[in-house]
């Protein structure tokens with residue numbers, strides 16, 4: 001069952017809405033004790049593995065709602081700007097809905113897996129000589145002037161769908177977590193999670209709200225720096241964004257929840273990326289590791305110090321792992337030693353295996 005069917009009562013859909021889905025959502029929430037040990041006693045760390053969605057990222061939750069509503073409203077084409085994942089998801093759902101999909105991407109700045117997805121699903125992919133922020137400007141103008149529906153996260157249906165991840169976390173834990181950490185790029189996801197947590201509490205399905213901890217890449221941290229970044233730079237290409245569309249909403253989520261938005265360096269991102277793969281067994285794309293890099297940074301700064309106080313039960317920190325590691329295989333290969341090549345002899349293999 002996809003997120004529309006599971007959470008129909010909390011989504012803006014009706015009997016008339018055609019459900020275009022790929023059975024997205026219901027992703028695993030797994031414990032990460034090696035990370036929890038680095039935070040300190042008194043904490044559980046949970047990983048919401050959004051890379052296990054049908055197209056390998058959290059975007060599918062929002063896209064099922066956005067494309068279903070576009071079809072309900074009679075659209076025969078959708079468009080988006082993207083750092084990769086939105087385009088992969090839009091292309092897949094558009095293919096399923098049998099409508100056209102137009103994708104505007106920054107040239108040379110999209111991870112290989114994501115580009116492959118958009119292309120194989122049949123989207124019309126156009127690379128521009130500019131960055132994501134330029135691409136979003138063009139996608140907005142295009143969809144203003146032509147009969148094409150914008151499916152970036154400024155489309156409110158995207159936020160509606162993505163908020164279902166908060167519902168799942170609360171359903172799984174039986175309560176809201178104490179802290180919710182996630183990477184911030186265009187800031188749609190932090191907006192969506194916060195909306196979801198608030199709605200679940202209003203409905204009486206939970207009684208508390210988490211502190212929202214957003215993390216931007218240091219070279220692309222406009223919210224942290226307090227100004228637009230003209231030339232954002234980070235190896236976490238998914239969040240290489242200098243002027244987030246939902247900037248204000250991200251600040252509201254931070255302030256209303258008593259949380260924070262901070263930055264993590266590319267080195268910190270890669271350290272967390274390798275830790276997740278090597279010690280937790282979860283392969284994510286670099287941007288996703290920003291959530292874990294962020295809580296590790298805050299732990300070193302003493303942010304979670306109150307863990308020393310006696311608490312009736314461990315406090316829950318949820319980190320969203322937004323996209324699958326296979327999205328960006330080049331980055332993984334660049335981070336590790338290349339495998340040796342030997343003669344086709346057992347003794348050579350045994351030697352290299354270190355047995």
Ligand code: F0G
Nearest residue numbers: 082083085086185186187188189322323
């Ligand atoms: N993580 C991944 C893997 C992403 O692809 C994105 C955004 C984010 C985090 C940040 O989420 O934008 O809601 O704050 N990717 C968009 C895209 C921009 O085009 O795929 P956000």
